[in-house]
Amino acid sequence: MKKYRIIFHIDLNAFFASCEEAVNPNLKNKPIGIGKNSDRGILTTANYVARKYGVTSAMNVYEAKKRCPQLLVVPPNFALYQEKSEQFFTVLRSYTDMVEPASIDEGYLDMTDVLEGKHPLDVAKEIQDRLNNDYDLPVSIGIAPNRFLAKMASDMKKPLGITVLRKRDVQEKLWPLPIEAMYGIGKKTVPNLKLIGINTIGDLATFKDIQRLGKFLGNQAVGFKDKAWGNASSVVDPSKAEEVQSVGNSKTFEGFLHDYDAMLKALSALTESVVRRLDKKELSAKSLAVQVRFNDFTNRSKHYSFEQHTGDFDEFMEAVEYLFESLYEDKAVHLLGVSTSNLEKREVLFRQLSIFEAKEPLEKQEHIDKLLKSINQNYDKALLKKGIKNK
DNA sequence: TCTGGGGTCCTAGGACCC
DNA sequence: TCTGGGGTCCTAGGACCC
Numbered sequence: 001m002k003k004y005r006i007i008f009h010i011d012l013n014a015f016f017a018s019c020e021e022a023v024n025p026n027l028k029n030k031p032i033g034i035g036k037n038s039d040r041g042i043l044t045t046a047n048y049v050a051r052k053y054g055v056t057s058a059m060n061v062y063e064a065k066k067r068c069p070q071l072l073v074v075p076p077n078f079a080l081y082q083e084k085s086e087q088f089f090t091v092l093r094s095y096t097d098m099v100e101p102a103s104i105d106e107g108y109l110d111m112t113d114v115l116e117g118k119h120p121l122d123v124a125k126e127i128q129d130r131l132n133n134d135y136d137l138p139v140s141i142g143i144a145p146n147r148f149l150a151k152m153a154s155d156m157k158k159p160l161g162i163t164v165l166r167k168r169d170v171q172e173k174l175w176p177l178p179i180e181a182m183y184g185i186g187k188k189t190v191p192n193l194k195l196i197g198i199n200t201i202g203d204l205a206t207f208k209d210i211q212r213l214g215k216f217l218g219n220q221a222v223g224f225k226d227k228a229w230g231n232a233s234s235v236v237d238p239s240k241a242e243e244v245q246s247v248g249n250s251k252t253f254e255g256f257l258h259d260y261d262a263m264l265k266a267l268s269a270l271t272e273s274v275v276r277r278l279d280k281k282e283l284s285a286k287s288l289a290v291q292v293r294f295n296d297f298t299n300r301s302k303h304y305s306f307e308q309h310t311g312d313f314d315e316f317m318e319a320v321e322y323l324f325e326s327l328y329e330d331k332a333v334h335l336l337g338v339s340t341s342n343l344e345k346r347e348v349l350f351r352q353l354s355i356f357e358a359k360e361p362l363e364k365q366e367h368i369d370k371l372l373k374s375i376n377q378n379y380d381k382a383l384l385k386k387g388i389k390n391k
Numbered sequence: 392t393c394t395g396g397g398g399t400c401c402t403a404g405g406a407c408c409c
Numbered sequence: 410t411c412t413g414g415g416g417t418c419c420t421a422g423g424a425c426c427c
Contacts, residue, residue, distance in 0.1 A: 015427090035395080042394050044427085057427085063392050078397095103398080103427050186425045218402075250396060289421090297393085303420060337396090399426080406419080 004167075005234040006120055008109040009142040009150035010127070012088060013159035015105035017047035019084045020074050022136035030072055031055065033064055037073040040254055044076060048159055087135055095127060100236045106154075108147055110236035124162045132160065148232035149174075151183050170230035175202025184224065192216040204228045247283065248339025249273045256295055256332040263333055267320050270338040275313045278340065284309035284349060285340035288316060290323040293335035300327050301337075309344050316340075 012018065016034040021027045031050035033043040039062040046055040046064070053068035065071050085104045092099045098110035115123060124141045131137045142153025144165040152174060153165035165173060180190045182201050193216060198204050205228035207213055213221040226232065249270045257263050267290070278285065286309045291301040304319040320338060 040394075042392090044395070058394075060392055060394055066392095105427070184425070188424060220401080245399065246397095248397080252395060299422075301421060305419085335395095339398095397427085399424105401424080402422090404420090406417100408416085408418105409414100 003112075004145040005110060005112045006115065007144055007147055007150040007234055007236065008111055008120075008124060008127075009102075009144075009147065009154040010092065010107055010109065011140045011142075011154045011158075012105035013138040013140055014045050014047045014051075015084075015137075016045040016076060016081055017050075017074075018137055019081050020077070021047065022084065023080065027072065027074070031068050031070060032072045032074055033059075033061070034074050034076050035061055036075060037061065038254075041073075043073070084135070084137065088131065088137055091127070091131055091135070095123070097238060098236045099238055099241075101241045108150065108236045110234070121162060121164065128160065128162060146230075146232040146234040147236070148183065148227045149230055152177075152181075155181075165230075167230045170228075171202070174228070174230065175200060175205060177201050179204060182224070182228070184220075184227075189216060201228050244281065244283065244343055246339050246341040247274060247277050247281065247285070247343065248289075248337060249277075250291060250335055250337030250339075252293075252335045253333065256334055257336075258332050260328065263328075263336060264321065264324065266336050267324060267338060268317060270336060271313060271316050271320055274338050274340055275311060275316065278311045278343075282346045283343045284311040284346055286310075286342035286344070287340065288319045288323075289337075289339045289341070290320055290327060291335070291337035291339065292324070292327050292333060294329065295332040295334050297334070302327050305342070309342075309349055311346070 017032055020032065020034065027047075029049060031053060032047050033050055033055060034045045035041045035043040040060065042060045043055070043057055043064055045057050046059070050064070050068055050071055053071075055064045055068050055071060061073055065073075081104060088105075089099065089101060089107060092107055092109060096109055096111060096114045098113075100108045102108060111120060111123065120143050124143055128139055128141055131139050138159045140154045140158045140161040140163075142150040142155070142163050142165060144150040144153050145167060149165045149167075149170075153163040154161070156163045156165070156173070178200055179185055179193050179198055180187070182204070185193070193199075193204070196207075196212060196216070198207055204213075204225060207225070210221060210225070213225065217224055251266060251270060253266070257266065285306070287303060287305050289301050289303045291299065293299050302323040304323055306315065306319070310316070316338075
């Protein structure tokens with residue numbers, strides 16, 4: 001008999017707002033939104049009190065205040081959210097090592113081998129209570145045999161819901177949902193699917209013409225159809241947490257930028273912030289991309305590959321200036337972004353460096369110089385020396 | 392209501408190799 | 410002479426998610 005895995009998807013409810021309420025209990029029972037308090041700003045999150053008035057995340061502040069005049073707009077405090085997120089994952093990891101963070105406020109757990117005969121619902125309730133009582137973090141939990149169903153399930157009851165979605169429940173509980181509720185189907189795809197008569201997840205499941213479906217969903221057509229039947233991967237990969245793919249910063253300019261020098265200055269500030277974050281994560285990057293959004297909302301991006309991994313501001317800026325020069329058009333700029341990818345832990349680069357030991361002295365020195373430049377000076381300098389000595 | 396900032400993954404087309 | 414196919418890697422751009 002095939003054994004189903006038991007996957008939990010745990011989702012923090014109105015996470016940023018919950019964090020603010022946790023440190024400032026006065027805010028509880030009041031409508032709050034997280035965002036910059038200006039008419040043109042948008043809310044990243046609204047708590048459930050505010051949602052009753054029709055305030056949603058991604059809504060702009062002006063509109064939100066129209067719907068809920070007494071709304072309190074709280075500026076975001078990302079350091080706090082980071083800290084609470086770490087607490088959240090620490091609690092999850094106290095139940096199983098098989099935890100895969102999906103974002104700052106949600107994670108997948110493979111609970112199959114740790115239940116020890118306990119009922120999944122009871123364990124879920126325990127996790128939920130603990131997070132809510134000890135950390136002021138309300139969560140919704142979805143329990144299912146795979147990731148997709150668990151994710152859909154955690155969405156069905158919010159806040160503080162626990163929902164079990166078995167494969168045999170799919171027709172009754174999943175199929176009636178509108179197609180836009182399906183994870184992975186976004187606002188560009190929805191109109192196309194409706195055009196061919198797919199309005200619900202059930203419609204997708206029973207759609208016969210896979211060729212035609214492929215026109216809109218590409219290679220993922222079969223995968224989406226499988227999911228609509230409740231078939232999806234149940235692999236929870238804890239190592240994914242460490243494998244950051246990119247580190248970048250971007251900024252939208254409310255008044256637009258018109259001046260080339262101002263743009264470069266902004267890019268320099270963004271690059272500085274990227275360097276700081278790479279330092280903190282002890283990562284170096286081999287690729288860098290610059291993104292520009294013009295006032296007509298067209299996006300352009302360009303990409304540069306370094307000869308070797310680096311975390312050096314000057315090297316980054318050289319690339320940024322080079323890329324931006326070729327992206328620049330004589331148009332006002334709405335957004336600028338700098339993003340690094342192809343990342344590697346500096347520690348790993350050091351290990352590669354000691355392998356390099358065998359090569360020519362001159363070449364080696366150049367290599368070391370470059371690396372040194374690109375790597376945190378003090379702490380890493382010591383490490384480097386040690387690495388060479390040990391060789 | 393014309394709107395943030397952090398990401399991930401996918402795809403099409405070109406370069407290049409065998 | 411004017412013609413194959415497959416594979417991989419890279420880049421730009423887009424869709425999607427929280």
